[in-house]
Amino acid sequence: MLTLRINGTEHQLDLDPAMPLLWAIREHVGLTGTKYGCGMAQCGACTVFLNGAPVRSCSTPVSVAAGGEVVTIEGLVKGLGVGALGKVGQAVRTAWLELDVVQCGFCQSGQILAATALLAENPDPTNAQIDAAMSGNLCRCATYARIRDAIRRAADALV
Amino acid sequence: MKTTNHQMATIAPDTIENAGRRTFLEAGIAAGAGLLLGLRIGPVPAADTGHAGTAPAAAATFAPNAFVRIGTDDTVTVIVKHLEMGQGTFTGLPTLVAEELDAAWDQIRAEGAPADATRYNNLLWGSAQGTGGSTALANSFEQLRKAGAAARQMLVAAAAQRWQVPAAEVQVKDGVISHHAGHSARFGELAEAAARLTVPTEVRLKDPAQFKLIGQPGLHRTDGPSKTDGSALFTQDVRLPGLLTALVVHPPRFGARVKRIHDTEARAIPGVERIAEIPSGVAIIARDFWTARRAQDTLRVDWDETDAMTEGTAEILARYRELAKSPGAIARQDGDVDAALAGAAQVIEAEYSVPYLAHAAMEPMNCVIEPTDHGIRVWNGEQFQTGDQAALAKVFELAPEQIEIRMLFAGGSFGRRANPASDYLIEAAHCYLALRARLPVKLQWTREDDMRAGWYRPLYLHRIRAGIDSKGRPVAWDQRIVGQSIIAGSAFEPMLITDGVDQTSVEGAANLPYAVPHFRLDLHSPQLPVPVQWWRSVGSTHTAFAGECMIDELAVAAGQDPVAYRLRLLKNHPRHLGVLKLAAEKAGWGQSLPKGRGRGVAVHESFGTTVAQVAEVTVRKGGQFRVDRVVIAVDCGLAVNPDVIRAQMEGGMGFGLSAALLGEIRIEQGSVIQSNFHDYQILRIDRMPEVEVHIVPSAQPPTGVGEPATPVIAPAVANALFAVTGQRLRSLPLRLSP
Numbered sequence: 071m072l073t074l075r076i077n078g079t080e081h082q083l084d085l086d087p088a089m090p091l092l093w094a095i096r097e098h099v100g101l102t103g104t105k106y107g108c109g110m111a112q113c114g115a116c117t118v119f120l121n122g123a124p125v126r127s128c129s130t131p132v133s134v135a136a137g138g139e140v141v142t143i144e145g146l147v148k149g150l151g152v153g154a155l156g157k158v159g160q161a162v163r164t165a166w167l168e169l170d171v172v173q174c175g176f177c178q179s180g181q182i183l184a185a186t187a188l189l190a191e192n193p194d195p196t197n198a199q200i201d202a203a204m205s206g207n208l209c210r211c212a213t214y215a216r217i218r219d220a221i222r223r224a225a226d227a228l229v
Numbered sequence: 230m231k232t233t234n235h236q237m238a239t240i241a242p243d244t245i246e247n248a249g250r251r252t253f254l255e256a257g258i259a260a261g262a263g264l265l266l267g268l269r270i271g272p273v274p275a276a277d278t279g280h281a282g283t284a285p286a287a288a289a290t291f292a293p294n295a296f297v298r299i300g301t302d303d304t305v306t307v308i309v310k311h312l313e314m315g316q317g318t319f320t321g322l323p324t325l326v327a328e329e330l331d332a333a334w335d336q337i338r339a340e341g342a343p344a345d346a347t348r349y350n351n352l353l354w355g356s357a358q359g360t361g362g363s364t365a366l367a368n369s370f371e372q373l374r375k376a377g378a379a380a381r382q383m384l385v386a387a388a389a390q391r392w393q394v395p396a397a398e399v400q401v402k403d404g405v406i407s408h409h410a411g412h413s414a415r416f417g418e419l420a421e422a423a424a425r426l427t428v429p430t431e432v433r434l435k436d437p438a439q440f441k442l443i444g445q446p447g448l449h450r451t452d453g454p455s456k457t458d459g460s461a462l463f464t465q466d467v468r469l470p471g472l473l474t475a476l477v478v479h480p481p482r483f484g485a486r487v488k489r490i491h492d493t494e495a496r497a498i499p500g501v502e503r504i505a506e507i508p509s510g511v512a513i514i515a516r517d518f519w520t521a522r523r524a525q526d527t528l529r530v531d532w533d534e535t536d537a538m539t540e541g542t543a544e545i546l547a548r549y550r551e552l553a554k555s556p557g558a559i560a561r562q563d564g565d566v567d568a569a570l571a572g573a574a575q576v577i578e579a580e581y582s583v584p585y586l587a588h589a590a591m592e593p594m595n596c597v598i599e600p601t602d603h604g605i606r607v608w609n610g611e612q613f614q615t616g617d618q619a620a621l622a623k624v625f626e627l628a629p630e631q632i633e634i635r636m637l638f639a640g641g642s643f644g645r646r647a648n649p650a651s652d653y654l655i656e657a658a659h660c661y662l663a664l665r666a667r668l669p670v671k672l673q674w675t676r677e678d679d680m681r682a683g684w685y686r687p688l689y690l691h692r693i694r695a696g697i698d699s700k701g702r703p704v705a706w707d708q709r710i711v712g713q714s715i716i717a718g719s720a721f722e723p724m725l726i727t728d729g730v731d732q733t734s735v736e737g738a739a740n741l742p743y744a745v746p747h748f749r750l751d752l753h754s755p756q757l758p759v760p761v762q763w764w765r766s767v768g769s770t771h772t773a774f775a776g777e778c779m780i781d782e783l784a785v786a787a788g789q790d791p792v793a794y795r796l797r798l799l800k801n802h803p804r805h806l807g808v809l810k811l812a813a814e815k816a817g818w819g820q821s822l823p824k825g826r827g828r829g830v831a832v833h834e835s836f837g838t839t840v841a842q843v844a845e846v847t848v849r850k851g852g853q854f855r856v857d858r859v860v861i862a863v864d865c866g867l868a869v870n871p872d873v874i875r876a877q878m879e880g881g882m883g884f885g886l887s888a889a890l891l892g893e894i895r896i897e898q899g900s901v902i903q904s905n906f907h908d909y910q911i912l913r914i915d916r917m918p919e920v921e922v923h924i925v926p927s928a929q930p931p932t933g934v935g936e937p938a939t940p941v942i943a944p945a946v947a948n949a950l951f952a953v954t955g956q957r958l959r960s961l962p963l964r965l966s967p
């Protein structure tokens with residue numbers, strides 16, 4: 071048995087400790103906003119916060135997350151268990167909606183979490199800093215131009 | 230509008246109409262949903278019987294439509310018959326309904342239609358239901374406006390009845406129905422009354438001058454909220470009681486077969502339900518993904534490689550070069566090319582090539598098969614209902630109607646989910662059958678499966694010889710294309726292969742827009758065991774590259790400016806002229822740039838939409854380069870959703886840039902080398918240029934925008950690199966020598 075705190079709620083789970091956190095979240099807790107895209111830390115679709123920092127849940131064993139605080143896209147948007155990140159996450163999501171960033175949408179949970187992490191650390195990033203921080207998150211639909219614009223918009227909204 | 234006749238001819242026979250319509254109206258009232266509209270749309274002109282695969286016009290006089298549902302809670306649900314895979318169809322199609330209905334945009338919801346080609350066929354595909362070829366908006370333009378207009382007419386009639394006023398005096402605006410005597414009602418309040426009225430057989434559509442939503446910016450995507458809070462449902466996200474996960478071990482080489490499975494260890498893993506050979510490999514079915522994955526890691530398979538492919542990319546290319554020496558099947562021939570080449574002042578000869586490419590949608594292929602009392606329910610990012618229903622019916626030995634399909638969002642497709650052989654759906658079906666239990670099964674491909682199990686944009690080789698006269702004008706163009714046919718062996722073969730020419734292999738080349746008096750295009754379609762498929766913009770992915778680079782070569786040989794050269798040769802192509810001029814002007818074509826920087830241009834039409842792009846590049850020492858800025862001009866007829874168009878131009882260009890800079894699937898000894906995003910790189914944000922999109926104003930019927938931006942960028946960048954370095958790159962991905 072291990073204990074996972076996800077979006078402020080505790081879950082007791084009987085899982086292989088080596089199981090990636092991604093599959094625990096998706097298939098055993100039932101939160102499917104976090105996506106499988108590559109399984110090897112290449113695409114960022116599986117990004118979640120672990121103790122306030124973005125991690126690739128496909129490459130993080132669930133045992134590593136046990137006892138920690140996990141936040142997924144569902145929690146970020148509802149402000150569950152996120153603390154100060156919640157405000158940043160809201161601003162990011164609002165900018166995403168205003169600029170209609172999404173296309174297929176499959177990468178976007180990861181993009182929104184990565185953007186939130188960036189703005190939480192650097193409230194006024196340059197284009198180069200945005201590119202550096204976001205280059206681990208693939209978007210096959212290439213919504214990148216709007217991702218940049220939305221991050222700048224969210225940054226402006228937060229000052 | 231011009232599209233009317235064609236659309237009308239493709240409607241299904243009227244035998245289904247009454248039953249279908251009645252069911253829908255009844256269902257709507259019974260469910261308390263208010264007005265559920267089954268609409269019969271206007272008569273078919275007797276003259277138009279021209280579409281393949283459709284019922285003759287006489288039998289297709291009327292047909293049912295079920296596209297609008299208005300709830301008593303005031304929501305307007307638009308039933309969308311096309312797959313939302315990112316291209317914005319869940320926004321574009323509802324715009325058409327909302328416009329004619331005079332609804333407020335925020336009361337609009339979009340919902341995917343079930344598989345039912347009698348009501349939801351693609352009007353440009355005859356009797357088939359599916360999404361592709363950038364046809365969603367074009368084929369729905371009139372159909373959905375009529376659906377919206379009919380709903381409006383019924384709401385107005387209901388209001389007139391309730392208020393005892395003439396219908397002509399009733400107004401509708403922003404979702405509110407009113408009369409000057411002081412009456413006012415929301416749609417929801419009149420929905421039930423309207424549902425009891427007779428469905429009109431004729432409706433009047435707005436004059437485009439009255440459009441309030443069409444053409445307006447600021448209509449937000451209907452799928453925006455659910456795709457930013459984790460609630461949007463993709464196939465990957467389907468959860469059902471008892472659902473099992475299937476992974477499949479695919480052969481390491483195309484054509485290899487299972488000889489022996491060593492699964493003792495794998496079977497011993499708790500939660501592994503079944504391991505069995507299926508036609509496409511070995512299925513591992515387990516209680517969850519991780520259990521299946523662990524079993525996969527321990528499983529060993531001996532493969533029978535008797536019939537396995539032994540060639541690789543290098544051998545294929547060598548073979549194609551040999552083939553290119555002999556004439557192929559003629560796709561188009563004007564004048565006397567050989568004589569014109571012999572008499573030309575200068576002949577330029579070049580070979581262009583492009584590699585195999587994977588679609589690599591962010592959501593790896595997957596499909597859920599669920600047993601029901603009536604047959605089988607399929608959960609899928611469903612792109613080709615008619616083909617998949619028929620294919621699955623065969624596997625399950627059921628009637629196609631017993632295959633119910635739930636169309637979910639697709640995490641990208643780029644053509645992949647409309648597979649001509651229904652490959653992954655059939656594989657999912659075999660996994661289910663191998664289980665021998667009535668439990669739902671989700672086939673989940675890993676990224677590695679998605680990358681290596683085939684169905685690529687084919688590798689192509691082009692050889693072009695072109696002659697110019699003493700003034701630099703092209704007098705002859707002789708082009709030969711070598712590459713696998715996508716269409717051969719598919720259901721589309723009778724329609725799309727004519728006189729031995731797969732039209733999708735030559736599209737974009739056979740219709741070269743430039744004025745060249747002597748022209749010949751021929752084609753070799755060799756057969757290979759590599760499964761190939763349409764990939765965002767299909768034939769244009771390679772024909773635009775070869776054609777738009779070659780015309781640049783001619784401009785250089787003629788000593789002329791590439792834009793001016795093209796403009797002179799495009800006199801009869803006003804849309805090409807329009808986008809080319811607009812892009813050049815906005816990009817500042819002709820203005821000087823600092824050393825190491827340069828511009829390149831390309832213009833290309835696909836799926837009726839014309840796109841020009843000007844790419845600005847910076848080249849550094851050592852052959853490293855960066856695309857800094859891309860200016861795009863597009864003519865897609867009437868711009869229904871300008872912002873969706875912009876998004877598709879940005880993303881479609883980025884998708885093409887990914888292939889231009891990075892994309893290559895390499896095969897060695899029948900095996901695919903790439904396996905995941907570390908060795909099949911796709912564009913990341915740090916290489917995304919600044920993009921500017923300009924839309925040519927137009928009142929012509931709208932054409933699609935999902936694909937046409939993709940093929941234009943590779944030649945634009947290649948031409949820009951030539952402008953800076955003098956190096957002419959003729960194969961993709963683009964690599965400068967240091």
Ligand code: FES
Nearest residue numbers: 107108111114128
């Ligand atoms: S799924 Fe984790 S990084 Fe791709």
Ligand code: FES
Nearest residue numbers: 174175209210211
């Ligand atoms: S929106 Fe489709 S992968 Fe990013």
